[in-house]
Amino acid sequence: MKLFEYKAKELMKRHGIPVPRGVVVSAPEQITGLSAPAMVKAQVLTGGRGKAGGIRPADTVEAARAVSSEVLGMEIRGYSVKEVLLEDRLNVAKEIYLGATVDRSRKSILFMASPDGGVDIESVPEDRILMVSVDPLIGYQAYVGRRIASFVGLEGEQAAQCAAICGRLYELTKEEDAELAEINPLVVTKDGQVIAGDGKVTIDSDSLFRHDDLAQLKEDLTPLEEKARALDIAFVQLDGNIGVIANGAGLTMATLDSINTFGGKAGVFLDLGGTDDPEKVKQAMLLMTEAEPKVILVNIFGGITKCDTVAAGLLEAMEERGIGSPIVARIKGVNEEHAREMLRNAGMKPASGLSEAAQLASQESLG
Amino acid sequence: MKLFEYKAKELMKRHGIPVPRGVVVSAPEQITGLSAPAMVKAQVLTGGRGKAGGIRPADTVEAARAVSSEVLGMEIRGYSVKEVLLEDRLNVAKEIYLGATVDRSRKSILFMASPDGGVDIESVPEDRILMVSVDPLIGYQAYVGRRIASFVGLEGEQAAQCAAICGRLYELTKEEDAELAEINPLVVTKDGQVIAGDGKVTIDSDSLFRHDDLAQLKEDLTPLEEKARALDIAFVQLDGNIGVIANGAGLTMATLDSINTFGGKAGVFLDLGGTDDPEKVKQAMLLMTEAEPKVILVNIFGGITKCDTVAAGLLEAMEERGIGSPIVARIKGVNEEHAREMLRNAGMKPASGLSEAAQLASQESLG
């Protein structure tokens, strides 16, 4: 779950990382207690805010109000700006990149740092990026911060500040269950302060059970995505017209690959995950119909998910709402005979294999 | 460093372990806010308080004052009672033993638990004691407390309370750097509360640099022991008349073994440890003279400790105070030639080997 910059900075402040004084508003008239010069920053969960005009300076409080009213309501890469963060403007002497993330290969928290901050880190050449993996058995130790501070070219008091920030960023990452905690730029000001110019934090959504404060945050989702989130299913809208429901990301993707081979194109990717609740299956089907696919392809291989559970949910959904789209159902695995019988009794013709199902659905979608 | 019971219980309370309400006084007239019935408990750093009459019940506040004035000033195994702890008397239904200690063999924190609490744990048969080692990489986990609660025969709510206490005792052990944290008995009261009846905590004195509160506590030491502590040297008074100064516990003990072979007997065991400060050596020598040994045997094998440092300290001490006892000095190792020359110039006859030195000192002590 991505956090807005202001929320990310709130977490950073809580963990002792210096951030500029700031205030978040959703309307210019809410601006109080601001001192100029300030920066006005659109709060949207996408990159490229600066280029899109979502980050602008304001030399006076009056100007900050005027700029805020321009930025609020802007569209940036499809996201509308509902809030702006107004911050003290920093006197930048140097910009550093500092990030901590979960690294799959090393199975640990990985620090990334570069003396070339303030730009997209992917554009920085490799030899200008230091990667330091924190061994999980060892945990963060002061030498990690020392290595980073030295690599980004800081000395003395600034190196000490930077090293301390590394320790706090690690603590934030662990304690808040962040998948990513990034400060870009980490600013060294002209008067020698090291301070987070920007803040990006992504929380592991699997950890929200232990973060009541974060679990209450709203994400920037489309209405359908929001419903899917509430049902704990993966739901992605795509360009085609076949609604694919499967269980498991791999199988769902393989189903997409299969219809593609037969000329079909998916319009919805819906991964049920592992479930054994007919109600969830029913709700997923209803969600699917809201996306109005031309044909629905159900591909279930049961393990935790029992086939008859899926069939029951499917039939309940069809009963509750006359589903307009034709359904191709291919159900395999635990209790498959019972499930097939249920579908046959309801007048549907279950497909027997993935290829056959993909072919049928594709033909239907093209016809 | 052993803590008094009341201090140990203070730590336990701070870490969430239930302890009886109590008050510590050094004079009966200080007793206020006490509710009867109470227990009056002598605060001394030795076992066997109960048998010695240092733990007594009092049914009224008046009786508590009277009992306190009897207990205060008692001698228990050579320790005089300077303070008493007055506590609410518990309605005991069951007494459990629970301890956490540093285990050398397993290189970890070890829990020990027994359903037979309230008695000396060394007298409990082995099959009535559960030992659970906490793997340092795993740390304390809830199943450790569950195992212990089950072994000591608790169920339901009492098992949960006991398991929670295990977790807190582990936390105390780690966070306060305890070598031993023991609750004997851990009492289950008739109304179902699990509460620490006694508390024994020994703090790792090597950790005091990070425990300002504990570092300020006074230990129950003889005046000479107190001086030795201040100098960071190991000083033990024994029965004989040879004062042994050596560096390193092993070498000091080996020196004791050696004089024993030649019929001598040590009166002081003084382990200088590793030092390179002539002032410390001088102070150690002055401390030694206060114990008035008949002869002083200095046995140094220099590594971190340089021989000439020892010689310099030795000579300074002799210069400052005319030392009455004859000195046998055997100094080996780093800079030994220089050290021997210094001693020879001062008119002493350095011994060349450990056996020779031990023999000389023993003869001197017997003559």
Place this chain on the structure above:
Amino acid sequence: MSVIVDKDTKVVVQGITGYQGTYHSKAMMDFGTSVVAGVTPGKGGQEVHGVPVFDTVSEAVAQTGANTSCVFVPAPFTMSAVLEAVDADVATVVTVTEHVPVHDAIRFVAVAKAHGVTLIGPNCPGLGAPGTAKVGILPNKIFKQGDVGVVSRSGTLTYEIVNAMSEAGIGQSTCVGIGGDRIPGTGFIEVLKRFQEDPDTKRIVLVGEIGGTAEEEASEFIKGEVTKPVVAYIAGRTAPPGKRMGHAGAIIARGRGTADSKIGALEASGARVARLPTDVPGLLAE
């Protein structure tokens, strides 16, 4: 023969009294697995399908000789359950539970490794060796005994492919679902190593998906160390880049991690890559 499980495998099911634990214990026993114990704190003394339930894993191990744990406890308690199994000195832990916090996984994966415990999962279907034992939730009916070792990051997709193999008459030595989480206890390479060493595994199927670089790293290993023929399938060839597809394993990042990158690396390693899951049996038969 088989890898990770063998005829001496004795399973303790952590969370056996829960719905999934009970259901799949039965399924494992039906497969022929020796399920000797269950653990649910506070339910010690009960029985599930005739299997004794204990309060702690150490008791279960002491009293039944269990050497392999299968973990079904809910995600918030999974770390503690895995650490308990590791602490109780089992040789293998299969963690079925999904939605385990990633920082919990980092911790218990590191501890399991330090203790020399083979950890499969979290968020995995487990493993099955036809004729020997199954630990996890793979459907019993998909298997057929044979000489192909299957290793996969996916759950249901593995069933699909294994089922297709069995229907085509191609049996398996062991099928290992390593799980789709970002921090798997055991990765492709560890399983490939075991297949390479296992005399009864003659051919290998690797099922991967977009996201991460595990398949690229496995390709390096195949190139250098694996002499047995490898057939692979990578799911997500037609998934739109940048979309999050069900779990974090499917976030496409930078150059590596795409289907093209993985397929390219596998082909360069000498593996044959199927276009569709249903093509796998055909490539194996060639």
Place this chain on the structure above:
Amino acid sequence: MSVIVDKDTKVVVQGITGYQGTYHSKAMMDFGTSVVAGVTPGKGGQEVHGVPVFDTVSEAVAQTGANTSCVFVPAPFTMSAVLEAVDADVATVVTVTEHVPVHDAIRFVAVAKAHGVTLIGPNCPGLGAPGTAKVGILPNKIFKQGDVGVVSRSGTLTYEIVNAMSEAGIGQSTCVGIGGDRIPGTGFIEVLKRFQEDPDTKRIVLVGEIGGTAEEEASEFIKGEVTKPVVAYIAGRTAPPGKRMGHAGAIIARGRGTADSKIGALEASGARVARLPTDVPGLLAE
């Protein structure tokens, strides 16, 4: 030959700019040890006795190929220093520092073990192999090259005994002072195992002291696994029971841990036990 150190040993000294670090770096070099780097945070770029100083161990290892660390940093920082060395993948860490908090030792000893790093200490004099290398603070002059492996819990008592051996013409293959702390990184048994395997070690001297049960456990190992002749000395035979003698290793507790218990166990294992340290050379010569 020798154990733990060899001709490829390259030492980085952590805390090299401190008084002890500087002094003993010189002494190690005088012994013939290859001291290739020093580390002191904030002093990178300096030199000590011509040895380059780095800010971190990982830099020192990357630039000099150091494979063995000798730690002289003050006790409050020792844990971090040892973990840094382990993290930088050195093979061996010798921790001289005394007064290390015991809970710090528990932690870093466990981590070093998990990483397969040989940790000697804390609170140890280190080890010396005459003609090869010395890592630690043992006085150079006590050694003589030979075929006796010495392992000891004591510092200065080791010097005493090694010196007596050398003066009697009996040389050493390697002398390892494992340190007197309650939680030593390497114990008697690990060193005995290496001596048993080392072709150039023909005889073994074990120096123990009262407190703990390390000598009793070592006796079991000697009985079962050591075929080379062992001579032992246990300090504290005449120490009064129950008195704390200098450090926690010398607290006498219960039955085991006494001099009698240790001497009895060693004699039962076939080792010859000297009454006095000065008797060791005589027993070796027999």
